[in-house]
Amino acid sequence: MRHILQTDPKPSTCVDVETFDADVVLEGPPEVEFNPGIASRIPAKGSAGGALIRDERGRILFVKPRYKPVLDIPGGIADANESPKAACHREIQEEIGLTLQLGALLVVDWVPRNGVWRDSHQFVFDGGVLAVEQISVLRSHDDELQGFIFLALDDAQPRIHPSLFRRLRLAVEAVKFGRTIYAEFGRAV
Structure with a gap:
């Protein structure tokens, strides 16, 4: 079953919701900055x-x-x-x-x-x-x-x-x- 997600914090995506949730868990905890401020300096x-x-x-x-x-x-x-x-x-x-x-x-x-x-x-x-x-x-x-x-x-x-x-x-x-x-x-x- 496919869904379009429209709510935060999950991204809007065209993948199966349960698969997406499982992938997020497998990815591990959110990354932290070892050098504070580095992420904000990366170009978007x-x-x-x-x-x-x-x-x-x-x-x-x-x-x-x-x-x-x-x-x-x-x-x-x-x-x-x-x-x-x-x-x-x-x-x-x-x-x-x-x-x-x-x-x-x-x-x-x-x-x-x-x-x-x-x-x-x-x-x-x-x-x-x-x-x-x-x-x-x-x-x-x-x-x-x-x-x-x-x-x-x-x-x-x-x-x-x-x-x-x-x-x-x-x-x-x-x-x-x-x-x-x-x-x-x-x-x-």
């Missing part, structure tokens, strides 16, 4: 989970955020103590009301600092192919979005950040070849 990285969701023609689902001038894929930034996959699952439900069984991890991409945004890891999961019936009931459920659109990747290129274009090109390749790709700023390494 953000992480986000997004989904490559396609229609039956192979076009990619993009959301239209109100808070930035470019399109994005469904998903979002992981909250504290939340996995990127759980964040992706949660954001897709919040944004477009879709409950998906996310598939394989397609891309892990490191993105450098950009303005106010610190460097981060971007995870792209396989959101599968939606049937016409599923698409017909999609609605924007989030005030942060103006809506959504399905586009071929090449058609989306002028409307998305270049790094997202590169990352999605890798995600499409990962689906085709059945493997996960590690990237840095959208370029396979």
Whole structure:
């Protein structure tokens, strides 16, 4: 049985609750600092989970955020103590009301600092192919979005950040070849 955890102190995750609890116990007591203050000096990285969701023609689902001038894929930034996959699952439900069984991890991409945004890891999961019936009931459920659109990747290129274009090109390749790709700023390494 799978659960999405939403309460503290347990992280929001897509794993079985009993398995997670057992793993926490096996890990042992919380670590202590042998050099006081060292943990607070370690840089924090953000992480986000997004989904490559396609229609039956192979076009990619993009959301239209109100808070930035470019399109994005469904998903979002992981909250504290939340996995990127759980964040992706949660954001897709919040944004477009879709409950998906996310598939394989397609891309892990490191993105450098950009303005106010610190460097981060971007995870792209396989959101599968939606049937016409599923698409017909999609609605924007989030005030942060103006809506959504399905586009071929090449058609989306002028409307998305270049790094997202590169990352999605890798995600499409990962689906085709059945493997996960590690990237840095959208370029396979």
